[in-house]
Amino acid sequence: MIPNGDADAAWFRSRGWWWTFAFALAIVLIAALSDYLGWIVFGIFLYYVARPVSRRLHQRGLSSGTSATVTLVLVVLPFVGVLFVVASLAIVQIATLELTDFDAVLERFLPDVDTDELPTTDMELYPVAEDLATDPRLATVGQWLSGLVGRFLTASYLLFVTFLFAFFLVRDERRLGRWLRTEIVGERPNVTTYLRNVDAGLQSIFFGYTLTILAIVLLAGVVYAGFNAIAPAGLEIPQVLLLAIVTGFASVIPLVGRNIVYASIVGYLALTAIRTDPTGLWFPVAFYVVMGVLFDGIIRTYVRPTLSGRLFPTGLILFAYILGPPVFGWYGIFLGPIVMVVTVVFVQQQLPRLLHADQRTSGTGERE
Structure with missing residues (x-):
């Protein structure tokens, strides 16, 4: 608290102007670095x-x-x-x-759709291309x-x-951490604990979850390619690389993320087997057993706990990644998790302390 009387003026002369300069400097830096x-x-x-x-x-x-x-x-x-x-x-x-790939998928899942109406030949696509070629807006392609x-x-x-x-x-x-502890934080154990928890949370989110997604992409790609090596004729998994990438990023969605991908693949393979050779139904069954049970069990039991830990609920991480880009822009995929970690750690650690500060200090007189 600032003292009263003449000490007020002395405090303002010694520190007030420096705080004013600090705020002005912060505004200049924020304006200069905002872009x-x-x-x-x-x-x-x-x-x-x-x-x-x-x-x-x-x-x-x-x-x-x-x-x-x-x-x-x-x-x-x-x-x-x-x-x-x-x-x-x-x-x-x-x-x-x-377009033929989409035709095949539509024929499997929506057999009543007439895919012949879709423009797939050169003659059907030519009018569209001609319209684009005569579009005056293409004159600015050089500038673009x-x-x-x-x-x-x-x-x-x-x-x-x-x-x-x-x-x-x-x-x-190490130098920055030592300066922060000695010159900025000082003897404030609550602030030190809060910053350490934020640091640990960011380490888990940025390093752990990124490695987890890449590991799932790699492992899923290997398993999908292995299944294609033993697949009956006509039952190969389409677009293996793309599906492996989708499987990795779907892991951010809690509980059902990867299962949605597995179910889509199983449905496609099962419908294909029914329409071509019902004896090949063993293949989608085997795929679901391996991916939905064995593969998912390994990811949940070993890969994710080892690489990313369990510091935050998966749902919060999902919303941080999903809402970050729409709110902040392209860098929201990084800023969203930062805001989430800082907020969650504050709510978990400091908010209860603030709400119950009177009860904690009334009997002991200790400073929070």
């Missing part, structure tokens, strides 16, 4: 991905700078490349889906390509700056 918020959040995500590996290397004798460099070059950069490749492959797989190149160069530069930001966070994390 780069997404890249800052992405840098924090890369930091949490790189930190466990960098710490392990540091414990084995490497300096903080060397361990950070090795981690970013040999782990984080390939990791980001894998994420980019997975996303690109998913887009390519969707783009390469032919020029803008695309400019955006690509800008994004490349910002990605480079983001990697530098993550590098310095990884390299100087």
